[in-house]
Amino acid sequence: MNARQIVLAARPKGMPTVETFRTEEITLPDLQNEEVLLKGLYYSVDPYMRGRMSAAKSYAAPYEVDQPIHGGIVAEVVQSTSPEFAKGDVVLGYLPWSTTIIAKAKDLKKIDTNLAPASYYLGILGMPGLTAFFGLMDIGKPKAGETVVVSGAAGAVGILVGQIAKIQGCRVVGIAGGPEKTNMLLNEFGFDAVVDYKATTDLSAAIAHATPNGVDIYFDNVGGEISDAVIQQLNFHARIPLCGQIALYNNTEVALGPRIQPFLLTRSVLMQGFIVGNYASRFKEGIVQLAEWVKTGKLKYTETIVEGFDQLPAALLGLFSGNNTGKMIVKA
CATH class of the missing domain: 3.90.180.10 (Medium-chain alcohol dehydrogenases, catalytic domain)
Structure with missing residues (x-):
């Protein structure tokens, strides 16, 4: 054949x-x-x-x-x-x-x-869904009333992180590019605010405006200048699940950005990189919970x-x- x-x-x-x-x-x-x-x-x-x-x-x-x-x-x-x-x-x-x-x-x-x-097993019930679930819940440890910021918010993982954070009672701010994605996150997926990084000339100011109470959890899918701007707004004891750095994947030279260690140190911030395979022994737990949220309409995709x-x-x-x-x- x-x-x-x-x-x-x-x-x-x-x-x-x-x-x-x-x-x-x-x-x-x-x-x-x-x-x-x-x-x-x-x-x-x-x-x-x-x-x-x-x-x-x-x-x-x-x-x-x-x-x-x-x-x-x-x-x-x-x-x-x-x-x-x-x-x-x-x-x-x-x-x-x-x-x-x-x-x-x-x-x-x-x-x-x-x-x-069938396609959902590559998304919400597959690697992206499990990545969002374990990254947010195990590393981010969200608490009701906290502010969660998600970069790459209109992507496979980001859409789910935002919704899971809302289920936990958090205020959710997404970062995405373009009015179509911005409106979708606000109107279809329940984000509280969205920063359109393509429509602002001052990203730091736009993120500060969207997070008046600071940032307790930053789910980082992107890296680069977006993350540089979010990190300035971190609260004391903030958590950063480090999931992806798509802004940097095609760089041919090592990017030079702000030295973030002082922010992490002086604000007692936890930043932890992870891959979904770290949680392989718990995949069934994640799939059962994600499937329940899908069935009850709490999680859209x-x-x-x-x-x-x-x-x-x-x-x-x-x-x-x-x-x-x-x-x-x-x-x-």
Whole structure:
């Protein structure tokens, strides 16, 4: 059986381009024992993928040049040699970007599409949802009446962080770009205030105005100048779950910004970086709680779905210019 796969053609310097990727035709081998033949349905694109295109040491091994990009994929079982999976089952796995995939049964998880749409398992019930839940609840430890600021607030994680903070009784301020995202966060997702970083010439003043009582929790998805501005408003004993630094991922030189240690020191601030894999042993706990909030209507979600397997590179690049609202997903 033939398939198309997308590989890393070269390690990018600075912002990746479409030339960073290459599409290849391959012939799949015969299915072996305890293997499953899959047809890709939904493909996740995520900011962390940019880091894995670099050879630099990180929490996960880099992608290999001339080998397929890997990511979260929801797929349908076409054929199986494992008793755990049958034709027509819908599964989730960390898999190569390929139209058709052979995977080991042990690397797949069957999902319930009656509980939620299949794509939600790449978003609200998947990595972004768990990232928002554990980052805010375990590191941020929100208390009713506190002010929570979320950068990248219209992204897959940020939308959920804001809503979970509201469930905890907090005042929530989002930072996003453009009137469409600003209005969406205010009117659809219940944020108390939103700073449009594209519409202000004085970001520090705009954030100060939106946080008159200071900032108790800053959920940092972005880094860069936005974080520099938020940190000035931190309260005593503030907490910073450090989730992402998308503003810096494509820098070719080390960015020079404010020295934040004096703020952290003099205000007794906790800043903790994390990846969702740190909480792997507690994933069931997170999914159960997220699913309950979805079922009761306390947690809403949105996705940006791009049609066509060949659009995967463009969709990934679109993350860095803010083309997505909520989770960015490619539908085969």
